Amino acid sequence: MTSAPEARAITSPANPEIKRIRGLALRKRREEEKLFVAEGLRHVMEALEAGWPVATLVYQAGVAKRPKVAEAIRATLAAGGRCLEVTEAVLAKMTKRDNPQTVVGVLPQRWQALDEIAPGKLWIALETVRDPGNLGTILRTADAVAADGVILIGETCDPYSSESVRASMGSIVRVPLVRVTARQFLDWRETWPGRVVGTHLAGDADYREVAYEPPVLLIMGNEQAGLSEAMAAACDRLVKIPMAGGADSLNLSVATAVMLFEIARERLHL
Ligand code: SAM
Numbered sequence: 215m216t217s218a219p220e221a222r223a224i225t226s227p228a229n230p231e232i233k234r235i236r237g238l239a240l241r242k243r244r245e246e247e248k249l250f251v252a253e254g255l256r257h258v259m260e261a262l263e264a265g266w267p268v269a270t271l272v273y274q275a276g277v278a279k280r281p282k283v284a285e286a287i288r289a290t291l292a293a294g295g296r297c298l299e300v301t302e303a304v305l306a307k308m309t310k311r312d313n314p315q316t317v318v319g320v321l322p323q324r325w326q327a328l329d330e331i332a333p334g335k336l337w338i339a340l341e342t343v344r345d346p347g348n349l350g351t352i353l354r355t356a357d358a359v360a361a362d363g364v365i366l367i368g369e370t371c372d373p374y375s376s377e378s379v380r381a382s383m384g385s386i387v388r389v390p391l392v393r394v395t396a397r398q399f400l401d402w403r404e405t406w407p408g409r410v411v412g413t414h415l416a417g418d419a420d421y422r423e424v425a426y427e428p429p430v431l432l433i434m435g436n437e438q439a440g441l442s443e444a445m446a447a448a449c450d451r452l453v454k455i456p457m458a459g460g461a462d463s464l465n466l467s468v469a470t471a472v473m474l475f476e477i478a479r480e481r482l483h484l
Pocket of ligand 1 (some may be wrong): 417439440465
């Protein structure tokens with residue numbers, strides 16, 4: 215097995231460092247260690263380009279000389295991170311995939327504080343979002359319209375879970391994240407200088423008829439329960455997306471995408 219000079223080659227999935235990374239599959243461990251796992255060279259490079267340090271870079275034996283991998287190794291070591299060269303079997307065990315990516319990054323989680331939020335143009339607040347696939351997809355769409363960030367209200371799924379990170383397709387490193395209780399959010403909302411728009415199946419306005427002057431704060435409800443009464447009462451407008459067929463609602467990430475592209479339409483000429 216060839217090794218980069220600074221790397222330590224690992225062949226056993228029982229190696230303590232590999233076990234520690236595998237442990238990050240659990241939310242509890244991710245929160246204790248304030249870390250998450252990004253799979254694939256593309257996502258690792260995107261993180262590095264976004265100024266996000268890689269704490270540990272794991273790569274498959276034999277790929278270290280590829281130019282992009284060599285660049286990722288250099289950047290990781292320069293920022294004080296570690297590099298681990300491993301076998302394909304170790305990577306497969308670590309990521310629970312038969313055909314694992316050849317590069318995996320362990321990165322620090324980043325959370326912005328509520329009082330650090332600058333209104334900017336567009337923030338999205340998600341009340342008790344439960345599905346990590348929805349959350350990752352929303353992060354990807356928020357990135358696509360250059361939203362300023364996403365606020366997670368109450369008991370939500372973890373944006374740093376592997377499912378959410380995968381669904382975000384790299385956007386997780388470009389979209390600022392804030393997490394708050396409902397009480398903290400409702401207090402902070404009083405200081406919001408612009409319009410607060412909620413989406414609701416019983417909204418009194420068609421979403422296409424509202425002027426979305428920036429800064430806009432868009433609030434989306436939970437997958438099952440929708441917007442709580444307290445959140446709905448905190449909105450200046452409650453809008454609905456008209457539907458013609460038999461479906462009683464849209465999927466949360468689909469509804470968020472419809473809203474974001476409507477809000478961004480004039481501003482971004484999309
Ligand atoms: N049973 C829930 C309800 O009564 O609201 C359905 C929730 S829906 C799956 C999840 C979220 O997506 C909603 O809270 C809302 O924010 C948004 N949403 C979905 N379809 C919508 C529509 N047609 N109009 C407005 N918002 C919608």
